[in-house]
């Protein structure tokens with residue numbers, strides 16, 4: 001009988017306190033780094049066997065880089081960590097009374113539990129958006145979008161009916177935040193530099209790229225001046241930006257807007273919201289708006305002493321951030337680093353240090369050579385912002401090989417205007433989603 005048959009996730013028995021961490025994203029990874037080789041047993045549980053670098057997903061979706069370039073296997077990452085055990089499993093339930101975690105491969109006991117499960121796409125309860133469209137929250141989503149887009153272009157190339165050609169080659173992106181803006185910019189370049197070469201059959205019609213935003217401006221999290229700059233860049237790149245517009249329905253072909261206006265687009269990408277990815281079994285009163293887990297300013301779930309939440313799935317209210325921090329990488333990284341120190345303090349009966357978010361700014365890129373940045377008091381856009389954006393993303397990527405491969409891809413694309421990864425490796429099948 002193996003350990004899984006006994007319903008236990010086999011992690012070596014130890015006298016050391018066991019810290020179980022669910023999720024190896026930005027938050028979980030930085031927590032583990034801080035606990036490296038300290039006197040605790042760390043068990044990382046993640047449903048994937050790799051860490052994924054979400055900020056560059058849009059480049060995978062638009063054929064700019066390969067999926068392997070933004071993923072890194074956990075076992076390789078922790079090969080020099082003597083106190084870390086990795087288990088690929090999906091956590092399904094938490095029993096906080098008995099300190100047990102149920103997963104699809106068995107049960108594990110914890111002394112301390114940290115939930116760092118991140119977020120998932122929030123389709124606002126609209127199953128049609130979910131079934132006929134794609135969110136962008138994982139490498140799998142990015143590959144789905146890439147396959148769907150390229151498959152639709154293949155179909156467009158062989159139909160003789162003009163309106164079908166237009167529908168199959170057009171893309172609707174919902175949500176004018178950073179992800180929506182970045183996909184729109186990348187697709188506009190695809191349309192300009194790749195489409196005429198790869199698909200001469202589509203010269204007779206115009207591929208339309210729509211970016212739909214419910215509020216009055218793009219990039220709500222940035223100063224107004226940068227929203228205007230972004231709108232200007234995208235308009236010059238022939239993206240149809242529809243502000244103050246919400247989508248009422250989508251049936252796989254027709255996008256119906258509020259006010260009953262409509263247009264056709266066979267590719268529909270939803271980037272208009274995320275919500276916390278939380279596991280069942282937590283006290284009801286600890287779940288707040290956007291499905292995030294309410295914690296005190298140490299990241300500890302309000303009614304529990306040994307269960308913490310950090311990163312996107314946590315809502316850590318502090319004096320300076322009474323509504324919680326934004327769901328972006330920096331808070332997750334900073335919370336992971338601090339919790340490593342705090343857990344050791346807790347184990348040694350010392351006082352923990354409350355979390356204070358250090359805002360390092362926000363950036364978004366709009367295609368080749370253009371980006372906008374808001375860093376402390378500096379607000380700027382253009383080539384310099386794009387250089388900073390590129391540098392920060394390169395150094396933040398996990399793995400030396402990944403950094404080299406992305407640099408080569410970017411340089412290649414910079415000088416040749418090429419996107420080298422427009423292959424349909426695995427076909428996108430709509431039926432899978434609507435089942």
Ligand SMILES: Cc1cc2nc3c(=O)[nH]c(=O)nc-3n(C[C@H](O)[C@H](O)[C@H](O)COP(=O)(O)OP(=O)(O)OC[C@H]3O[C@@H](n4cnc5c(N)ncnc54)[C@H](O)[C@@H]3O)c2cc1C
Nearest residue numbers: 023025026027046047054055091117118311312327328329
């Ligand atoms: C497309 C996109 C672009 C983005 N761009 C930027 C950007 O440019 N700048 C920026 O600062 N932020 C960006 N973000 C946000 C940023 O990526 C997140 O804020 C950050 O990843 C949060 O880190 P995390 O550790 O909380 O969660 P994640 O990084 O999402 O990690 C969560 C981990 O938990 C695992 N997991 C989830 N549920 C379970 C379960 N039940 N069982 C086991 N494992 C589970 C997942 O597999 C994953 O590995 C972007 C996000 C997206 C989706």
